[in-house]
Amino acid sequence: MGIGAVFTKTFDILKKNPKIIWPYLIFTAVIGVAALYFSLSLVSSYSGSLGSATPGYAAAALDVLAGLVPLILVVMLVSVFVAPFMYGMYMDIADQGYGGGKVLLKKAYDTARANYLNMLLAGIAVGICWVVAVAVLAIVFALPAAAFGLHFTTGLWIALGVLVSIVALILLSIYLFEVYAVVIIEGKSPIDAIRRSFDIGKKNLGSIFGVLAITCVIGVCFAIVDSLVIIALEFLLTAGVGRGFGIAGAQVVNFILSAAFSSWIALLPVGFYKEFISKKGKAK
Numbered sequence: 001m002g003i004g005a006v007f008t009k010t011f012d013i014l015k016k017n018p019k020i021i022w023p024y025l026i027f028t029a030v031i032g033v034a035a036l037y038f039s040l041s042l043v044s045s046y047s048g049s050l051g052s053a054t055p056g057y058a059a060a061a062l063d064v065l066a067g068l069v070p071l072i073l074v075v076m077l078v079s080v081f082v083a084p085f086m087y088g089m090y091m092d093i094a095d096q097g098y099g100g101g102k103v104l105l106k107k108a109y110d111t112a113r114a115n116y117l118n119m120l121l122a123g124i125a126v127g128i129c130w131v132v133a134v135a136v137l138a139i140v141f142a143l144p145a146a147a148f149g150l151h152f153t154t155g156l157w158i159a160l161g162v163l164v165s166i167v168a169l170i171l172l173s174i175y176l177f178e179v180y181a182v183v184i185i186e187g188k189s190p191i192d193a194i195r196r197s198f199d200i201g202k203k204n205l206g207s208i209f210g211v212l213a214i215t216c217v218i219g220v221c222f223a224i225v226d227s228l229v230i231i232a233l234e235f236l237l238t239a240g241v242g243r244g245f246g247i248a249g250a251q252v253v254n255f256i257l258s259a260a261f262s263s264w265i266a267l268l269p270v271g272f273y274k275e276f277i278s279k280k281g282k283a284k
Helices: 003-016 018-043 057-098 106-116 118-148 154-174 179-185 192-204 205-241 242-267 266-282
Strands: none
Touching: 003 018, 003 057, 003 205, 003 242, 003 266, 018 057, 018 106, 018 242, 057 106, 057 118, 057 179, 057 242, 057 266, 106 118, 118 154, 118 179, 118 192, 154 192, 154 205, 179 192, 179 266, 192 205, 205 242, 205 266, 242 266
């Protein structure tokens, strides 16, 4: 039992069942293609104004950015309703993987569908927790500076606020880490799942922090390696078959790598649950 096992065993599930990247791959591909098409269509409509430093350049650029706002809002709205289903699938996928048998996407789909409402409400409750936390921190630390102006005392208060905010948001991340895993594995209601997750977080503060810290390091390393691979691949494909194919081919690889990475990271809460909660329960 240990933090290392959380990463190695969940990665082993991905390695033995590469098909589990499909839910993330399909979702990101659909969103990505739709966003790319909408963005290119919007930019092309202003191509004349954006092509040179004319007096209308700034206005056209602002119009393009403003036109992207509905797209961003639609993507956010879709994500709010799709994410609970995705999380439900990956919680069950990880649960199946730890069972030692073959991972069945159909079973994960059925589990996610059966628990969709609880997962959606849990997601909304988690979002409310984040909004309340950020709002309280802003009221306590940012509002006084806005009210009394920026000087030495308020500068110190803001600096303290930054430190307190970092610690508070890290703690909240730890306390909410197991919410979705608990909904699927223990069948808890949204509010009970949050309470249970807080309890798990308080009892495993250092361990969950370790998982989150390592995840951040792995995420940064993945982003660097992924960027280098995509740049190199785009250069090679562009030189060989043309710029259009180079960009398209590189992005396809990017979608696949990102889906694989996201799928692995999505398994971690269940991995932690199995390594630290289930095994402790069995030990008792």
